[in-house]
Amino acid sequence: MATVITPASLIPVSSTSNLTFTIQHEPASAAGYSLPRTGSFKNCKSMLELKQLQSQITKTGQDQDPSSITGLISSCIEMGTDVSLDYARKALEVFVEDNGPTGSLYMFNSVIRGYSSRGFGDRAILVFKEMLCVGVCPDKYTFPFLLSGCTKAGAFREGIQAHGVIAKMGVCRDVFVQNSLIHFYAECGEIEHTRKVFDEMSERNIVSWTSLIGGYAKRNSPKEAVTLFLEMVEMGIVPNPVTLVCAISACAKLQDLELGKKVCAYIGEFGLEVNTVMTNALVDMYMKCGDIDSAKRLFDECTDKNLVLCNTMMSNYVRHGMPVEGLVVLDQMLQHGPRPDRVTMLSAISACSQTEDLLHGRSCHGYILRNALEHWDNICNALIDMYMKCDKPQAACALFNRMPNKTSVSWNSLISGFFKCGDVESAWQLFQEMPDADLVSWNTMIGALVQDSMFMEAIELFRKMQNQGVEPDRVTLMELASACGYLGAVELAKWIYLYIQKKDDIQCDLRLGTALIDMFARCGDPHSAMQVFSHMAQRDVSAWTAAIGAMAMEGNGKQAIELFNEMLHQGIKPDAVVFVNLLTALSHGGLVEEGWEFFGSMDDSFGIKPKVVHYGCMVDLLGRAGLLAEALNLIKHMPMEPNVVIWSSLLAACRMHKNVDVAKYAAEKIAQLDPERPGIHVLLSNIYASAGQWNDVAKVRLQMKEQGVQKGPGSSSVQIDGEVYEFTSGAETRPEMDRIEPMLVEMNCRVREAGYSPNLTNVLLDVDEPEKEYLLSRHSEKLAIAFSLINTGQGMPVRVVKNLRICSDCHTFAKSVSKVYNREIIIRDNNRFHFFRHGSCSCKDYW
DNA sequence: GTAGGGTTAG
Known part of the structure; x- marks a missing residue:
């Protein structure tokens, strides 16, 4: 048959x-x-x-x-x-x-x-x-x-x-x-x-279960892998060492130490043998979960360290930004074995890239040539990256040109290398030349734009990427969240969050979660920021810092303190950064007493010596509260030299509290430290202007002109239907001005009826009063508010992002508009958020 | 006869 x-x-x-x-x-x-x-x-x-x-x-x-x-x-x-x-x-x-x-x-x-x-x-x-x-x-x-x-x-x-x-x-x-x-x-x-x-x-049989668990672990479903493992054990099925290795590697992927320890407990419970493969899985899991000490202990205790185990240790050191420790392992390997292979060398080269250690990088290259490993693409790619990070683009390009099979990694290494060397043009040229731009290529380009503060362009490029059918991943979304935060693009922020919730394969891990909190905070949506925070599976000090930062943006000092205490309660150790956000929140909230208390606790309770930034926060805190003498006293008793930022804070406080004498003193100090700083001249001329000292204003302006310093124009932007509109002070060139003009007139009439009168001290030019009024009515945030009122429905909040600090007249104006038009107005200036509702502002006129 | 560990670029 x-x-x-x-x-x-x-x-x-x-x-x-x-x-x-x-x-x-x-x-x-x-x-x-x-x-x-x-x-x-x-x-x-x-x-x-x-x-x-x-x-x-x-x-x-x-x-x-x-x-x-x-x-x-x-x-x-x-x-x-x-x-x-x-x-x-x-x-x-x-x-x-x-x-x-x-x-x-x-x-x-x-x-x-x-x-x-x-x-x-x-x-x-x-x-x-x-x-x-x-x-x-x-x-x-x-x-x-x-x-x-x-x-x-x-x-x-x-x-x-x-x-x-x-x-x-x-x-x-x-x-x-x-x-x-x-x-x-x-x-x-x-x-x-x-x-x-x-x-x-x-x-x-057990192999069926193990295959499925291993399959889930490898296929980006580590959560399902562990769940399945626990279900299996629950059903009375006894795992073997292979099953455990699969489950442990899933915990490593999840970076969930608690879960990892729970799974590890079954090794003892079932009396399973811990062989080298299992040891390796354990070391890898501890490392990926950030428990470096446990990993190191296991590694040190292991008497027959094989090649894979050494490689695990090295790659994880490098991944954790501990390249020196990684190179120590390499040293031990070279002395006592096992003999490094190409995987070892990948980590070694990567370590040299991180430390920009050209000398060691070159000796790695030598080892590679002696051992005939240079034909391996990955090795070449790592070397390209290393030479680029060590600022040797020619060596990198030579390697690249010699490669017979260039992979997308080769191209991407070169592209990101050019960005790091500051050669933006070459990077773009390569991006356009490369045959198949992949997700990493797009992420590199988008990230570079964000790095360069070209946020709109970054979002534009993201849309282009989508149009070409490339799906974003968590890295794309982190870059996007960052751009979105800087722009205060609320609609895009919501879209990003929804997108992540919809996509099962995008893990909202610590870093992405923290980026989202920061994004919502900057977009003036502290509620969503806290929602993301509360949904996070785990929170490290960075996540808490972002949440406290959201409170700082809102000026909610009390809530910031509550969060900080809750963080301590959960056993998270504060670091220097979290104190910056905490003190900023206290400063925006005007909580002077609490400020002193937490500032003092830094060293006393947590052994963190305050740095310049912390003194800066305190100067800001005292200055805002009008305690200029106290602020000056603190500056004089600082254990380090006060920098420009400290003096700038004091100068800003002087402007707020109209103290010309201290302002002059601060300005002198700044002029000594950084004579070409443009903002300082502007601020000083502002002080003179608000005190009516027009001769001095003219002097500073002349000085600026001579030094070629230009005041950056004030600009405000609003987002309507996903489109961002940007307005600059007094700029009448926009096509929308035809409709804005009558709206401005109407608004002016209505707010004057409600008791608003323009505060002309905010105009920094020596011109006559009608001219001052005209200039004041054309501040960019007023144009933006008018445009927004025309183009959004009743009940929709008006959201404006401003590049400079909001002036006191616009602040009063916005309060009045919020009442007269019964609209919530949210303005983010370069410092914080102002939520205007029913004629008052969340900052309680304190900013 | 089937299942397990380390791998460069953003």
């Missing part, structure tokens, strides 16, 4: 495909096939011995005996070298040519197993095709080998076709075959097929 199976008819693949497996003949097993003997080849240790024995056998005519050839092939597979495997394949071919397919099934299975286990999946598939061609029907032992080969070769189509053959042959109830299918589908990322095979199994 002839069996003809064409899986192409079962599974929708192209009928012209030459990959189709076709079985044409009777199964060999049905034609008197018996279990072979390995024969005397079994003792052969080398190809030479093997060939000598083979020629003896040929003389006696035994070379036609299936059991002899089977033995020869088995020996070759055992040796497992490229040469021996190809030799086995040749022997098999000759045997079939001479004797026909009968008796060759075991040989085929052996050769497929040999290729597959050595990572030659593509050759395993070829041999399987040859097997079908000559009419040998595979058996249930063939498929696990074949599928493993398909997995290693990433041969998705061939694997699916094999599944078709398996179904037709009725071997799909074999647990080994099913387990192999699970593994194959999991590795191909086909998690639904994986689950289907698992669910349909009538009996499962």
Whole structure:
């Protein structure tokens, strides 16, 4: 009976495909096939011995005996070298040519197993095709080998076709075959097929469970992997060391130390052996979860550190920004072994990149050349990155040009390197030249724009990326969140958050969560910021810092204190940065007493010596509260030299409290420290102007002109229907001015009726009163508010982002507008948020 | 005969 199976008819693949497996003949097993003997080849240790024995056998005519050839092939597979495997394949071919397919099934299975286990999946598939061609029907032992080969070769189509053959042959109830299918589908990322095979199994063994858990862990579903593991244990199924390794690596991916420890407890509970692979998984998990001490302890205690373990330690050190520690491991390896391989060198080069250590980088390059590793793409890419970070673009380009197979990593390393060297033009040129820009390329470009404060351009590029069908990942979204925060683009902020919630494969981890909090805080949406914060699975000091920062933006000092205390309560150690945000919040909230208290506690309770920034916060706090003498006294008693920022804070406070004497003193200090600082001249001229000292104003203006210092124009922007509109003071060139003009007149009338009168001291030019009034009415935030009122529906808040600090007249104006037009107005200036509702502001006129 | 650890660029 002839069996003809064409899986192409079962599974929708192209009928012209030459990959189709076709079985044409009777199964060999049905034609008197018996279990072979390995024969005397079994003792052969080398190809030479093997060939000598083979020629003896040929003389006696035994070379036609299936059991002899089977033995020869088995020996070759055992040796497992490229040469021996190809030799086995040749022997098999000759045997079939001479004797026909009968008796060759075991040989085929052996050769497929040999290729597959050595990572030659593509050759395993070829041999399987040859097997079908000559009419040998595979058996249930063939498929696990074949599928493993398909997995290693990433041969998705061939694997699916094999599944078709398996179904037709009725071997799909074999647990080994099913387990192999699970593994194959999991590795191909086909998690639904994986689950289907698992669910349909009538009996499962521990390998079935392990394959599924491992599949989930690898396929970005570490959460499901751990859940499944815990369910399995709950059901009374006993895991083995392999299962544990899969579950532990899932915890590493999740960076969830608590969960990791919970899973680890089962090692002891089930009395499982901790071998090197398990040790490695544990070290990796501790490292990825940030418990460096535990990882280091395990590593140090391990008496037979193998190559993989050393590599794990090194790569994690480098990943954690501890390149020096990584290079110490490398040193130990060079002295006592194991001998570094290409994976070791990848981490080593990366460590040199981080430290910009050209000397060590070059010696790594030397090691690579001596050990003939330079043909490996990844090594070359790492070297390109290293040379770029060490500011040697020529060396990097030379390497790049020499590479026969440039990967996207090569291009991306070069592009980001050019940005780091400040050669923006070359970076853009490469981006346009590269054949397939991938997600990382786009992220690099978007990130560079954000770095350069070109936020609108960054968002534009993001839209372009989307139009080209490239899906954003967490890195894209972090960059986007940053741009969005700086622009105060509320609608985009909401879109980003919704997008992340919708996408299962984007993990809102610590860093992304923190970026979102910061984004919402900057967009004047502290409520959403706190919502993100409360939904975070874990919070580190950065997350708490961002949340406290959101309170600082809002000027909510009390809530900031509550958050800080809650953080301490949860056992999180404060760092220097969190104190900056806390003190800023207290400053914006006008909480002087609390400010002194927390400032004092830094060193007393937490051993953190206040830095210049902290003194800056305190000067700001005291200055805002009008305690100028106290602020000046603090500056005089600082343990370090006060910098420009400190004096600027004091100067700003002087302006607010109209203290010209102290202002002059501060301005002198600034002039000494940084004579070309543009903002300082503006601020000083503002002080003179508000005190009516026009001669001095003119003097400063002249000085600015002579020094070529220009005051940056004040600008305000609003976002309407996803479009950002930017207004500059008095700029009448915008096409929208036709509609804004009458609105401004109307607004002016209505707010004057409600009691507003313009505060002309805010105009910094010596012009007559009507002119002053006119200039004042054209401040950019007024234009932005008018435009927003026209273009948004009643009940919608008006949101304005301003590049400079809001002036006191615009502040009064906005309060009045919020009442007269019954609209919430939210203005973010360069310092903080102002929420105007019903005629008053959240800052309580204190800013 | 099936399942497990380390890998460069943003």
